[in-house]
Amino acid sequence: MTVNVTMKVNGQSVTAAIAASTLLVDFIREHLRLTGTHVGCNTAQCGACTVHVNGRAVKSCNLLAAQANGAEVTTIEGLAAADGTMHPMQAAFKEHHGLQCGFCTPGMVMSACELKGKLPNATDEQIREALDGNMCRCTGYQNIVKAVKAGLAA
Amino acid sequence: MQAIQLHQPASLADAAKLRSGNDDARFLAGGQSLLAAMKLGLNSATDLINLAALPDLAGIKVDGNRIVIGAMTRHADVAANADVKRLIPALAVLAGSIGDRQVRNVGTLGGSIANADPASDYPAAVVGLGATVRTNQREIAADAFFTGLYETALQNGEIITAVSFPVPEKAGYVKFKAPASRFALVGVFVSKGTGGVRVAVTGAAGSVFRAAGVEAALAGNWSAAAAKAVKLSADNLNSDLHATAEYRAHLIPVLASRAVTAAG
Ligand SMILES: Cc1cc2nc3c(=O)[nH]c(=O)nc-3n(C[C@H](O)[C@H](O)[C@H](O)COP(=O)(O)OP(=O)(O)OC[C@H]3O[C@@H](n4cnc5c(N)ncnc54)[C@H](O)[C@@H]3O)c2cc1C
Numbered sequence: 001m002t003v004n005v006t007m008k009v010n011g012q013s014v015t016a017a018i019a020a021s022t023l024l025v026d027f028i029r030e031h032l033r034l035t036g037t038h039v040g041c042n043t044a045q046c047g048a049c050t051v052h053v054n055g056r057a058v059k060s061c062n063l064l065a066a067q068a069n070g071a072e073v074t075t076i077e078g079l080a081a082a083d084g085t086m087h088p089m090q091a092a093f094k095e096h097h098g099l100q101c102g103f104c105t106p107g108m109v110m111s112a113c114e115l116k117g118k119l120p121n122a123t124d125e126q127i128r129e130a131l132d133g134n135m136c137r138c139t140g141y142q143n144i145v146k147a148v149k150a151g152l153a154a
Numbered sequence: 155m156q157a158i159q160l161h162q163p164a165s166l167a168d169a170a171k172l173r174s175g176n177d178d179a180r181f182l183a184g185g186q187s188l189l190a191a192m193k194l195g196l197n198s199a200t201d202l203i204n205l206a207a208l209p210d211l212a213g214i215k216v217d218g219n220r221i222v223i224g225a226m227t228r229h230a231d232v233a234a235n236a237d238v239k240r241l242i243p244a245l246a247v248l249a250g251s252i253g254d255r256q257v258r259n260v261g262t263l264g265g266s267i268a269n270a271d272p273a274s275d276y277p278a279a280v281v282g283l284g285a286t287v288r289t290n291q292r293e294i295a296a297d298a299f300f301t302g303l304y305e306t307a308l309q310n311g312e313i314i315t316a317v318s319f320p321v322p323e324k325a326g327y328v329k330f331k332a333p334a335s336r337f338a339l340v341g342v343f344v345s346k347g348t349g350g351v352r353v354a355v356t357g358a359a360g361s362v363f364r365a366a367g368v369e370a371a372l373a374g375n376w377s378a379a380a381a382k383a384v385k386l387s388a389d390n391l392n393s394d395l396h397a398t399a400e401y402r403a404h405l406i407p408v409l410a411s412r413a414v415t416a417a418g
Pocket residue numbers: 044045062180181182183184185186187188189190205225226251252253254257260261262263264265266267268269271273274275276308312313314315335336337338
């Protein structure tokens with residue numbers, strides 16, 4: 001079955017006819033060619049596929065694209081300014097070496113961005129708890145926590 | 155994932171009709187359990203009936219001495235709701251302990267209890283508070299709702315619309331998380347209210363159940379020590395790679411005592 005979906009992705013309206021079973025992450029990567037959103041586990045565990053749907057961080061591998069019909073979606077590509085200036089959270093990950101291979105990073109950054117305004121003066125413990133849906137196999141998390149703390153304060 | 159027909163009913167009646175008589179149809183709430191199961195080949199549904207567009211299924215209302223939470227209300231919204239935090243803080247804590255932030259942003263109360271995963275959190279609150287499950291057909295008492303492993307009293311075509319939770323005098327929830335999945339290895343919800351003392355246990359058996367021994371102890375003496383002193387049999391409890399039945403039997407009074415302390 002084909003369904004029509006319309007959503008705003010990174011500020012731009014997109015409309016497409018897709019198979020009803022299309023996952024949001026596949027719509028983003030395969031149809032829109034926005035490959036910054038990664039697929040790590042494809043089983044809703046790792047968080048690499050995290051994007052925002054109407055301002056909320058969600059795992060796009062565990063949602064149908066049709067469930068985001070009519071929504072505003074933000075992916076990692078939507079964070080930097082038009083002139084390429086990084087979003088403060090991206091800049092903080094760079095500054096604090098919050099990444100090594102970078103595979104988890106788009107999801108980490110999108111997940112962390114949702115905390116902006118929600119966790120002012122977050123403690124390390126709160127940040128770790130809040131990032132529970134995002135896994136990193138490289139960094140050991142220390143620098144991710146530092147980066148998120150700085151990004152939230154920026 | 156398999157090909158699907160996606161239905162977008164505009165009324166409860168239409169949604170129920172689409173489900174009745176079609177064994178391969180499932181309601182779609184947040185999809186956090188259903189889509190995950192379909193992707194793993196554990197659910198062969200061919201038709202999904204999206205409840206998202208139905209009116210009045212999401213939201214939280216205070217109604218006298220009860221809090222009524224719509225079936226499509228997401229875990230994150232229950233966790234953050236001011237009325238829930240004020241009147242039944244243990245329920246807000248429970249909702250905020252489900253999975254991770256991304257899952258809580260999508261998963262719903264109705265989906266969780268309809269799914270009746272033996273290690274899920276909400277069943278402990280529904281039974282532990284003696285809530286009432288409202289459907290498009292009737293009201294179901296908590297004690298009659300969960301009937302077994304992934305099984306509930308819901309009939310084919312029956313849709314949960316809301317859960318009505320009585321406001322207790324005191325309540326607490328503590329779970330011992332399975333570290334990787336965050337589901338309950340064991341979770342214990344205790345409450346004291348007009349209906350007496352209730353102690354509901356999730357994660358330990360095929361379905362949520364009331365721990366009668368702990369209830370009796372707490373009815374006589376509402377204290378952490380009284381809960382902890384209870385000895386439970388490991389018969390009929392789960393043994394798996396995470397924990398033996400004996401370990402789970404040991405955890406129940408321990409967590410119940412912590413829940414009493416948390417209840418204040
Ligand atoms: C990574 C991960 C971690 C998780 N950790 C936890 C955890 O720690 N604790 C926990 O409790 N849960 C956990 N969950 C499960 C989560 O809470 C789900 O959100 C919940 O179990 C299902 O809710 P849903 O809205 O996504 O329902 P769906 O997946 O859409 O539906 C689940 C089932 O319920 C049926 N259904 C849905 N709504 C209704 C309704 N209104 N009436 C009748 N039937 C209905 C559907 O047909 C389906 O069979 C986790 C999930 C994931 C992916």
